[in-house]
Amino acid sequence: AQSVAQPEDQVNVAEGNPLTVKCTYSVSGNPYLFWYVQYPNRGLQFLLKYITGDNLVKGSYGFEAEFNKSQTSFHLKKPSALVSDSALYVCAVRPYSSASKIIFGSGTRLSIRP
């Protein structure tokens, strides 16, 4: 079965420190990979997307994600966290064979302490 896993329900980081939010996936073929962010009482907002090419993808608000094909991972990273980065982060995958549907992870709540 095709799936996306985010192994951490919550990640706590001090402001100014680097952060990593983990994501692994299980799909056949070469997938498209996404990260979204969700603030309270809002819908998901697109952060970045991997299709092909460079394994390091840069996105909005200083975030980047590293694609690792052998480990089937797509971890989200930021060199220096801000308190305003506190939110729910959701990883998603779109199988190459199913252009119209996206499979979402359950999300990781990121909390940045001052």
Add this chain to the structure above:
Amino acid sequence: DAGITQSPRHKVTETGTPVTLRCHQTENHRYMYWYRQDPGHGLRLIHYSYGVKDTDKGEVSDGYSVSRSKTEDFLLTLESATSSQTSVYFCAIRQTETSTDTQYFGPGTRLTVL
């Protein structure tokens, strides 16, 4: 929120009553989606549409129906609401006109079934 509005934003209803949620878009996108978001489950696809009067089921479609009589509106109906349908419902569009080709989400509707 990519020109997507949802109404109502909040609704409390009783078990057994019919409920209709509305999603409206202003940018003429072909694909529209309805998801529900529950703790521990992430976003799950209920139904989607790939054109006027063209719809298909998602992974959690039981108890829900949809209609799309014009491009801009996608309606989700709970024929007889149950407490298990208490959730936050999100509408999304797929933006295929750019290289990003991803989904963008509305602000959500919080539904409580008593």
